[in-house]
Amino acid sequence: MSNYLSITQKETEEMFDAIGISKCADLYADIPLSIKNKPPFNIEKGKSHQQVMDEMAAYAEENTVFKTIMRGAGAYDHYIPSVVKYLSSRSEFLTAYTPYQAELSQGILQSIFEFQTMICSLTGMEVANASVYDGSSAAAEAAFMCVEKDRRVILVPSNVKPQVVQTINTYLRRRNITVKVLGEEEGFVKNGKVDIAALERALNDETACVYFEQPNYFGLIEDAEHICEAVHSKGCKVIMGCNPMTLALLKSPGECGADIAVGDAQPFGLNIAFGGPYLGFMATHTDKETMRRMPGRIVGETKDDKGRRCFVLTLQGREQHIRREKALSNICSNQAHCALVASMYLAAMGKQGLRDVALSCTSLAHYAAQEFTKKGKTTLKFNGEYFHEFVTVSPLKATKIVEKCAKMGILAGLPIGKNEILWCFTEKVRKEDIDRVAALFN
Amino acid sequence: MKLIFERSREGLRCATIRPLEVSPYEFEKSYVRKDLDLPEVAEVDLARHYTELSHNAFGVDSGFYPLGSCTMKYNPKLNEEIAALPGFAKVHPLQEPSTVQGNMHLMYDLAVSLMELTGMDGMTLQPCAGAHGEFTGLLLIAAYLEARDGKKCKRNKVLVPDTAHGTNPASAVMAGFEVINVKSNAEKGVDLDDLRAKVGPDTAALMLTNPTTLGLFEKNILEIEKIVHDAGGLLYYDGANLNAIMGVVRPGDMGFDVVHLNLHKTFSTPHGGGGPGSGPVGCKQQLVEFLPDPSIIADKKGRFHFVRPKHSIGKVSTFYGNFSVMVKALAYIKTLGRDGLKESAEHAVLNANYMKARLQDIYTAETNRLCMHEFVIDLQKLKNETGVSAKDVAKAMIDRGMHPPTMYFPHIPGVIDEALMIEPTETENKQTLDEAIAVLRELHDMAYSDPQYLKDAPHNMPISRPDEVLAARQPIVKYKA
Numbered sequence: 011m012s013n014y015l016s017i018t019q020k021e022t023e024e025m026f027d028a029i030g031i032s033k034c035a036d037l038y039a040d041i042p043l044s045i046k047n048k049p050p051f052n053i054e055k056g057k058s059h060q061q062v063m064d065e066m067a068a069y070a071e072e073n074t075v076f077k078t079i080m081r082g083a084g085a086y087d088h089y090i091p092s093v094v095k096y097l098s099s100r101s102e103f104l105t106a107y108t109p110y111q112a113e114l115s116q117g118i119l120q121s122i123f124e125f126q127t128m129i130c131s132l133t134g135m136e137v138a139n140a141s142v143y144d145g146s147s148a149a150a151e152a153a154f155m156c157v158e159k160d161r162r163v164i165l166v167p168s169n170v171k172p173q174v175v176q177t178i179n180t181y182l183r184r185r186n187i188t189v190k191v192l193g194e195e196e197g198f199v200k201n202g203k204v205d206i207a208a209l210e211r212a213l214n215d216e217t218a219c220v221y222f223e224q225p226n227y228f229g230l231i232e233d234a235e236h237i238c239e240a241v242h243s244k245g246c247k248v249i250m251g252c253n254p255m256t257l258a259l260l261k262s263p264g265e266c267g268a269d270i271a272v273g274d275a276q277p278f279g280l281n282i283a284f285g286g287p288y289l290g291f292m293a294t295h296t297d298k299e300t301m302r303r304m305p306g307r308i309v310g311e312t313k314d315d316k317g318r319r320c321f322v323l324t325l326q327g328r329e330q331h332i333r334r335e336k337a338l339s340n341i342c343s344n345q346a347h348c349a350l351v352a353s354m355y356l357a358a359m360g361k362q363g364l365r366d367v368a369l370s371c372t373s374l375a376h377y378a379a380q381e382f383t384k385k386g387k388t389t390l391k392f393n394g395e396y397f398h399e400f401v402t403v404s405p406l407k408a409t410k411i412v413e414k415c416a417k418m419g420i421l422a423g424l425p426i427g428k429n430e431i432l433w434c435f436t437e438k439v440r441k442e443d444i445d446r447v448a449a450l451f452n
Numbered sequence: 453m454k455l456i457f458e459r460s461r462e463g464l465r466c467a468t469i470r471p472l473e474v475s476p477y478e479f480e481k482s483y484v485r486k487d488l489d490l491p492e493v494a495e496v497d498l499a500r501h502y503t504e505l506s507h508n509a510f511g512v513d514s515g516f517y518p519l520g521s522c523t524m525k526y527n528p529k530l531n532e533e534i535a536a537l538p539g540f541a542k543v544h545p546l547q548e549p550s551t552v553q554g555n556m557h558l559m560y561d562l563a564v565s566l567m568e569l570t571g572m573d574g575m576t577l578q579p580c581a582g583a584h585g586e587f588t589g590l591l592l593i594a595a596y597l598e599a600r601d602g603k604k605c606k607r608n609k610v611l612v613p614d615t616a617h618g619t620n621p622a623s624a625v626m627a628g629f630e631v632i633n634v635k636s637n638a639e640k641g642v643d644l645d646d647l648r649a650k651v652g653p654d655t656a657a658l659m660l661t662n663p664t665t666l667g668l669f670e671k672n673i674l675e676i677e678k679i680v681h682d683a684g685g686l687l688y689y690d691g692a693n694l695n696a697i698m699g700v701v702r703p704g705d706m707g708f709d710v711v712h713l714n715l716h717k718t719f720s721t722p723h724g725g726g727g728p729g730s731g732p733v734g735c736k737q738q739l740v741e742f743l744p745d746p747s748i749i750a751d752k753k754g755r756f757h758f759v760r761p762k763h764s765i766g767k768v769s770t771f772y773g774n775f776s777v778m779v780k781a782l783a784y785i786k787t788l789g790r791d792g793l794k795e796s797a798e799h800a801v802l803n804a805n806y807m808k809a810r811l812q813d814i815y816t817a818e819t820n821r822l823c824m825h826e827f828v829i830d831l832q833k834l835k836n837e838t839g840v841s842a843k844d845v846a847k848a849m850i851d852r853g854m855h856p857p858t859m860y861f862p863h864i865p866g867v868i869d870e871a872l873m874i875e876p877t878e879t880e881n882k883q884t885l886d887e888a889i890a891v892l893r894e895l896h897d898m899a900y901s902d903p904q905y906l907k908d909a910p911h912n913m914p915i916s917r918p919d920e921v922l923a924a925r926q927p928i929v930k931y932k933a
């Protein structure tokens with residue numbers, strides 16, 4: 011019923027005349043008759059805008075929106091400042107394509123340059139790309155960057171986000187690359203963390219790189235500097251997957267010695283939105299070979315012919331539209347608008363605000379852990395330092411706790427075992443809600 | 453324009469959060485980073501900054517955007533509001549399925565609509581863009597062929613026409629295949645003799661864009677289908693150009709086995725300055741069991757479940773794909789409905805043909821055929837006669853308040869070297885098309901009367917042409933104070 015056309019019957023006929031046809035069907039003369047207009051399309055008739063709003067809202071209402079979310083595991087519910095929502099929805103940003111035409115896209119190009127700069131700041135790296143799809147594809151693309159002719163094994167500890175390993179596997183499986191996931195059985199992961207001695211033993215001259223997460227899936231802070239040192243001592247590369255929110259306080263991948271930093275910047279102003287769109291980021295060093303292998307768009311500063319500062323998509327010689335089958339990645343569209351939101355978020359929170367958020371997350375998490383385990387019936391599964399996620403073990407069944415929390419309007423942590431829950435706390439969680447959940451345990 | 457870092461002044465704050473309700477946790481020194489360099493601005497500074505940036509950006513709402521192959525149609529506002537509903541925006545991807553039935557239902561319905569429109573039997577929404585969809589679709593083909601032919605399967609080659617988008621060959625290599633290029637014939641379609649010569653027992657698939665990247669319907673499509681299938685290969689459909697034919701003819705009925713769509717093109721979701729997109733992949737029955745993990749199924753009681761397809765290729769992204777984009781696409785499909793979708797396709801084709809009809813007397817185009825939703829003009833003759841290139845004309849269009857067409861794609865060295873690919877889309881009105889036609893005609897004249905003016909264009913923008921060589925030779929990729 012509704013459409014987004016802007017044409018009258020009279021204009022349509024004028025256009026028919028200009029082309030020399032009498033009806034729209036004439037436009038499709040090249041399509042063989044045997045396949046044209048064949049099936050009755052089993053799609054409903056069009057509806058009014060109001061009906062569409064009603065119908066779509068009905069889907070939304072079938073979901074439970076929790077007032078309080080204590081679940082993370084790859085999707086983090088943070089406060090999003092109003093200014094970010096308003097500014098980012100300006101249609102010049104939202105309805106533009108990739109900034110191929112620099113002269114009329116300086117605003118977008120500059121915003122990407124600013125994003126790259128902020129990611130470099132957070133990660134302690136020298137170059138960041140304009141984004142990839144999400145944290146998983148970032149990890150997979152980074153792993154591929156590290157592969158050499160005779161180094162084709164990627165080592166991954168089992169304590170990283172399961173979706174990330176699965177995606178790395180999907181990406182690399184058909185390229186004569188082995189992804190080795192090593193866990194507790196191999197002694198590779200001990201007390202929830204990577205064991206450095208076991209890591210050293212696992213590395214050899216076929217290892218291309220190690221991918222690990224900081225904090226890891228269980229929320230624990232790894233001994234990143236020693237991991238990097240150990241990996242480098244065997245001539246391999248190291249990719250550090252980070253929750254970038256933690257980088258407001260914790261040592262950056264650059265400081266730790268990582269070769270490539272990747273992760274998902276969803277925590278920076280993006281809705282959890284049932285899993286997407288999120289924001290894969292990737293940052294590394296600027297040596298020639300590493301830059302050559304980096305996937306995705308990169309914006310660089312240059313000058314116009316009057317000497318004015320301006321920005322362009324650069325180093326395009328790496329990309330599919332120039333190199334075709336010789337390109338190292340196929341990425342074309344990325345998550346540009348999410349990157350815009352993230353940089354607005356970072357500018358809105360600012361240096362101090364981001365620290366406040368991070369401090370709030372980790373303080374609430376440590377408070378919760380203390381309260382949940384107060385009576386000793388529930389314990390933390392691991393005793394290492396953590397940021398804002400941790401795992402509890404309790405005599406109560408995990409699903410029971412989830413049910414009880416749901417009754418209070420709280421999305422509990424993620425059950426990861428019969429009696430184990432992975433919790434996450436952000437600045438949105440109230441102390442009183444933590445106390446109510448603690449009462450279930452004690 | 454100042455950078456946000458140049459607006460920063462120590463101690464300023466913008467957004468703030470509630471005071472800590474518990475005691476602050478202090479990490480041991482060894483965990484803690486050195487300084488963190490982020491901008492410090494007040495809210496008004498931030499608002500001015502991004503508003504200034506937006507004034508130096510150009511979207512579909514700003515004006516004509518005939519960027520070929522990108523389908524820059526109008527992005528309805530209704531869909532934005534719907535996607536922002538808390539029931540969509542504020543739901544965690546790992547909630548218990550019983551609490552996200554609405555989202556699963558929505559994804560299920562969208563997948564079914566897309567299957568209907570493409571003539572496919574299965575659909576995944578997990579890929580985040582077109583190229584991601586290509587990669588996913590090719591992995592499906594690889595998994596299927598391996599299951600069909602056994603481990604000894606020698607089908608390691610993917611055929612790609614020379615007119616294909618760069619992502620096609622790049623995706624094929626990422627999926628572990630070798631790329632074999634297929635030539636175009638005089639009609640700018642697939643050269644059947646070259647195809648016959650190259651297809652064989654090592655062929656995994658042919659990747660084809662139809663309408664082609666020249667905006668022409670591949671007339672020999674049924675013969676191509678037969679050649680590839682007879683040789684035991686599969687057909688992959690790059691759906692970037694579906695906007696020309698949705699509701700008119702379906703890739704499935706043309707004989708394709710796998711197809712990817714671009715919701716950020718055909719289904720009106722905004723491109724966001726480069727993303728996020730969404731690249732669903734559809735396939736025929738024999739490939740359904742290989743789809744990414746998870747798929748959504750409905751039971752008899754109308755409940756929805758995540759399941760891992762029996763021989764799934766695994767995951768291609770963290771959760772279920774770019775969900776908000778899916779929401780917008782379904783709202784679009786519901787608004788237009790089956791007739792509206794077809795009508796949109798027809799008007800996309802009508803608009804392109806109208807522009808072509810009124811330009812082809814002076815610009816070289818395919819004159820003896822109707823085009824689909826886009827057409828290519830070849831400026832080689834103009835360049836030979838005046839020195840003015842496709843790029844010069846494109847840059848001069850910017851001064852007239854229009855986004856230029858896609859430049860230098862397709863590019864077949866020696867055959868098409870000066871392409872401008874014009875895709876008006878259905879949502880442009882006749883006045884806009886007439887203005888664009890007038891501008892392009894005027895620029896053509898000017899190429900003869902004052903070529904230097906075009907070579908120096910644009911004249912009215914905040915910057916003139918940037919030095920791209922300098923940018924690449926001495927990369928400055930982040931701000932340094």
Ligand SMILES: Cc1ncc(COP(=O)(O)O)c(C=O)c1O
Pocket residue numbers: 341342343521522581582583584617619620661665690692693714729731
């Ligand atoms: C014909 C064709 N195929 C594939 C793609 C890749 O799509 P995306 O940018 O969404 O990855 C494009 C996009 O420009 C295209 O035009």
